[in-house]
Amino acid sequence: MKKITPFLIVFIIIFIIVTLFLSLASSQKMIVIKEGNTKMLPLEMELGKYQDSDCGMVIKDLEYASQVVSKGGKTWFFHDHGGFINWLKDKEFQDDVTIWVMSKDTKRWIDAKEAFYSLNDKTPMGYGFGAYENRGKGQIDFEIMKLRMLRGETLNNPHIKKQLLGN
Numbered sequence: 123m124k125k126i127t128p129f130l131i132v133f134i135i136i137f138i139i140v141t142l143f144l145s146l147a148s149s150q151k152m153i154v155i156k157e158g159n160t161k162m163l164p165l166e167m168e169l170g171k172y173q174d175s176d177c178g179m180v181i182k183d184l185e186y187a188s189q190v191v192s193k194g195g196k197t198w199f200f201h202d203h204g205g206f207i208n209w210l211k212d213k214e215f216q217d218d219v220t221i222w223v224m225s226k227d228t229k230r231w232i233d234a235k236e237a238f239y240s241l242n243d244k245t246p247m248g249y250g251f252g253a254y255e256n257r258g259k260g261q262i263d264f265e266i267m268k269l270r271m272l273r274g275e276t277l278n279n280p281h282i283k284k285q286l287l288g289n
Contacts, residue, residue, distance in 0.1 A: 164222035164231035176205035204249025207271040223253035239267040250277035
């Protein structure tokens with residue numbers, strides 16, 4: 123019995139932690155997906171109420187936020203532009219969506235495919251892609267940003283980080 127007691131105590135503690143976590147998540151009613159967006163426009167987001175569809179983190183800032191809207195009106199939310207690329211890569215409908223990104227220079231939702239992207243912003247997941255409505259020096263277009271993300275050429279890659287930042 124003495125050998126089983128420590129395992130039983132650990133199991134009970136883990137059970138309590140998991141139960142608390144699940145009850146908090148359900149009581150906050152986090153939004154991961156919204157349906158009914160048939161106009162395919164960006165939805166207003168209340169900070170702390172939306173959860174990133176790629177990594178599951180709570181969206182606490184709109185500076186690098188994105189929204190992916192399918193033809194059926196489903197909308198998914200992201201807090202780092204690289205996250206929606208990562209999430210979309212294996213979706214059958216990836217080429218048939220509207221993607222909105224928050225522009226850093228104009229502070230409004232813009233079409234992700236028309237945006238220009240920096241390579242070295244300090245983003246929530248560390249990918250480094252900030253979206254801009256107006257092209258600036260050293261910025262890239264959507265297709266190049268997507269390719270760099272899929273290749274792992276982000277600030278999370280130490281070689282790329284050194285190349286871009288000199289660190």
